[in-house]
Amino acid sequence: MVPLYNESTVIADVVRGLRESFDHVICVDDGSTDGSAAAAAAAGARVLHHPINLGQGAALQTGFSYVGSKPEAQYVVTFDADGQHRIEDALEMLDLAKVEELAIVFGSRFLDTRTDPGVIKRIILKTAVWVTNLTTGLRLTDAHNGLRVIRTDAVRMIELDQDRMAHATEIVLKLGRTKLPWREYPVELLYTDYSKAKGQSVLNSVNILVDLLVR
Amino acid sequence: MWIQILLVTGVILVGIFLARPAGGDSHLALRRLFMLGFVIVAIASILFPQWLSWLANLIGVGRGADLLLYALVLAFLVTVASAYRRNVALNRKLTHLAREITLARAEAEDAKTRDAQ
Numbered sequence A: 001m002v003p004l005y006n007e008s009t010v011i012a013d014v015v016r017g018l019r020e021s022f023d024h025v026i027c028v029d030d031g032s033t034d035g036s037a038a039a040a041a042a043a044g045a046r047v048l049h050h051p052i053n054l055g056q057g058a059a060l061q062t063g064f065s066y067v068g069s070k071p072e073a074q075y076v077v078t079f080d081a082d083g084q085h086r087i088e089d090a091l092e093m094l095d096l097a098k099v100e101e102l103a104i105v106f107g108s109r110f111l112d113t114r115t116d117p118g119v120i121k122r123i124i125l126k127t128a129v130w131v132t133n134l135t136t137g138l139r140l141t142d143a144h145n146g147l148r149v150i151r152t153d154a155v156r157m158i159e160l161d162q163d164r165m166a167h168a169t170e171i172v173l174k175l176g177r178t179k180l181p182w183r184e185y186p187v188e189l190l191y192t193d194y195s196k197a198k199g200q201s202v203l204n205s206v207n208i209l210v211d212l213l214v215r
Numbered sequence B: 001m002w003i004q005i006l007l008v009t010g011v012i013l014v015g016i017f018l019a020r021p022a023g024g025d026s027h028l029a030l031r032r033l034f035m036l037g038f039v040i041v042a043i044a045s046i047l048f049p050q051w052l053s054w055l056a057n058l059i060g061v062g063r064g065a066d067l068l069l070y071a072l073v074l075a076f077l078v079t080v081a082s083a084y085r086r087n088v089a090l091n092r093k094l095t096h097l098a099r100e101i102t103l104a105r106a107e108a109e110d111a112k113t114r115d116a117q
Helices: A011-021 A036-042 A056-068 A087-099 A119-136 A152-157 A167-177 A193-198 A204-213 B002-019 B025-047 B049-058 B064-116
Strands: A002-004 A026-029 A046-049 A075-078 A104-108 A148-151 A182-186
Touching: A002 A011, A002 A036, A002 A056, A011 A036, A011 A087, A026 A036, A026 A056, A036 A046, A046 A056, A046 B064, A056 A075, A056 A152, A056 A167, A056 B064, A075 A087, A075 A152, A087 A104, A087 A148, A087 A182, A119 A167, A119 A204, A148 A152, A167 A204, B002 B064, B025 B049, B025 B064, B049 B064
Parallel strands: A002 A026, A026 A046, A104 A182
Antiparallel strands: A075 A148, A104 A148
């Protein structure tokens, strides 16, 4: 499941890549204005349309609600639209979840040395991890990593209220409260020029903190 | 100084107000009571301007105008806090509404595909 907002240059490739390994690719189009939704649909994704732009957290929850309504669904993999995740990682995480009967597998870029986010991003991310661990009681090594595998029983137990980027902390908190078994799995993030240009700005971490603290 | 105690208490009260769940009836009632108090004080200040100076001196503020400024700052804080809360609550509703529309549309499309098969 791919939350999608204005990624028309890359979304078709991402969807095509996913379709090779997954039967159902769902894109939640968060009110894109650049034809991303049509590109995703043409590449073979099932596209859900938000009538207006709400934010990535809202798009994720819409996708979760949709998947949760399908009795045949077993797992949902969340995957970023900008092409910075590796499909191999997603498949390995899914296997791990099945073999070890885990309800949640979080991708982490800090479990090995493959990913080098740069000094500033590392500081911000590590701060985010610290805040997340402080508020959730879970011990994660990465935060705000869009690659996750979640079993549908866990999906049905959570409801994300954070519409914007703070959902990445909220989802850890709410999944943690389900007390279902979870693990982290080392993944690599491909920092292309495109994903770097689209990535989270330093200032947005201020928004995330305020969203989390003042409700 | 009395004024410092009053102002700090005021700011703390705004903070507590901000932490309360928005949109409830008690929230609305508090806002209306605050508005009523504001109107009464405003009328009193117009009719008896010296009343403000008297109160200011009583709590350790030099002039009535200064006290008015302090009160205005507090009132502004309450307004900002209350507008922020209402905005958050409104966004919540908007999200739920948009999600319902999205899911209803998806459900209709899925039903159509099922029928076609």
